[in-house]
Amino acid sequence: MLEEIEETTLEELNVEFFEFLQLNKNVISIKLSKDIFDEESIPSYSSLLAVSNLYGYxxxxxxxxxxxxITFIVF
Incomplete structure (x- = not known):
């Protein structure tokens, strides 16, 4: 049985600990700061990120x- 999740509105923030690197069809690399992302608390079979290059989100x-x-093109 799934737990009910409360709807929450979050404030938009610019953060330094998350960045996209070479987001394209061939290579996807995402950098997360070790003090923000705790590998021990997330099961190894989890899929926590989905990216759409086509729609930009x-x-x-x-x-x-x-x-x-949304993702932005940075030149």
Whole structure:
């Protein structure tokens, strides 16, 4: 049985600990700061990130729901 998740509105923030590197069809690399992401608390079979290059957005799973945002092309 799934636990019910409360709807939460989060404030938009610019953060230094998350960045996309070479987001394209061939290579996807995402850098997370070790003090933010605790590998021990997430099961190894978890899939917590989905990225759409076609539509320009990403969805990241959290312990309380998910975050959705758009990606930007940086020149």
């Amino acid at each position: 990403f969805v990241a799973g959290t312990s309380k729901g998910y975050i959705i945002n």
